[in-house]
Amino acid sequence: MIEGAKWKKWLWFYLPMGMFILGLLFPFYWMLVTTLKPDGELYRPWNHPLYSPFWTSAPTLDHVKSLLMETLFNTWMWNTMVIALAATFISLFCGVIAGYALARLRFRWAGLLGTAIFVTYLVPQTLLFIPLADIIRDYRIGDTPWALILTYPTFLIPFCTWLMMGYFKTIPKELEECARIDGATRWQAMVYIILPIAMPGILSAGIFAFTLSWNEFIYALVFLSSPEQKTVPVGVTSELIRGDVFYWGSLMAGALLGSIPVAFIYSFFVEHYVAGMTGSVKG
């Protein structure tokens, strides 16, 4: 192909790409700058002559300190971590075995059950949160981590199952049959032959499930009420805004630090995350 003039490439490629990157990442820069600005600079109106949006001359860690010392932020982080890990573990366990059954075993209703599980994947949390709140109260698990550990799998399992089904289908049946001929039971063949091969799929599903749990909001908002039980997204929004007063410095510090675990895991497993995400929509 013949390359066009250089300015054409700038106009049609670098310029739009630069705009996309700037637009998509600016809010995160804004979080960082806000976190580091002292209050005196932070609360200057936009038409103040000294308003300096993109830089601060006196960076400070005061907001981070007050977030960590004066709020329950550490507790929220811990809660979220425990809940996200537990929900991810349950979902992976259920999803892997269910995915195996649906992809590999021949039985009546297989197609119907597969479709049913796919449909639950499409049920949004906001459809059921009110009756669920009632049920959580009946089971007496309201305001405990169990309310979330048991409900998060409802939107994680379907997606894990679906993703694992896809993975299992790509593994040749012959591998399993060989093991069976050598005397392995079906269970042994599954645990020792199929699961190790499916590890990348399990990792993708796990990472995606963990980030979804970390991000979940409405169930955590409705099912938990005491400040020391809350997760990061709910704690930051409800406890750092008192009436009409927004503690913007600490809020942005909370948003930044609260995002770190997800960003950290994501940075290590970008490829797995993308595989999980695209796999989940391709079905």
Next chain:
Amino acid sequence: MLEREGALAFWLLVPTLALLTLFIAYPFVRGVWLSLTNSVVGVPGDFVGLKNFVKLWNDSIFRTAALNTFVYTGVTTVFKLALGLWLALLLNRHFRGKAWVRAFILLPFIIPTVLSTLAWKWMFDPTFSVFNWLFWKLSIINSRVNWLGDPDLAMASIMAVNVWRGVPFYAISLLAGLQTINQDLHEAAAIDGARPWQRFRHVTWPLLLPVTMVVVLFSVIQTFADFQLVYVLTGGGPANATHLFATYAYQIGIGTGLLSEGAAISLAMFPALLLVVVFQLWYIRKVENR
């Protein structure tokens, strides 16, 4: 043999089916029942038939919320698809630092929505808004713009944040679709004299359509049932003008404690969601059977 496979399948599926029955099927049935009673928090209530739905029909805030939800879903989906496709096409080229760009671009999608939305709320703050400063410096405005204070402007601002969050998802999913398209097809079309636009229109687009459809339908469901953005940015205000189904259900069901009415508002989403799901299942089947 078949018998034993059936038994094994049963045990492997039990945990999944138990959790989904307990926390999806049962709540759904219970939600339908709840919406037909006059239950409030702590009081089971009595059967009242369709009274809650009749009440909603005559409720002007509910009508606004319904209209908002459809407009919100429609407008943001168009923008997310257009911008997402554009970004996917840009990312599908070869350039230095591509892996980095792709990794960073997904950040709006992976960072907890509520937390990034708080940053947007701060950027929209009437007194300290960076947008006001920017547009003022560019001489586009000369007095302050109250981004979240005016009903129409607030809705537009919420949509902008939704598009911001959704574009990376569209772009990366569509990019995955683009990468499965055989380059030979493009070269063959180019040799036959097809212009870039023609190549996109007649080669890329038809092959990308199945992935696009699934991504769009999936995103439509999520957007239609959205809660977090409105909850954080406006809380449904000013004067209940920016509610969506979900936020209004929350305000009535949890905020005011009118469980039955809240459940009815949530369930009002169901017919539209069902339609999308049925269409999606039909479409997937059609593509698979081709």
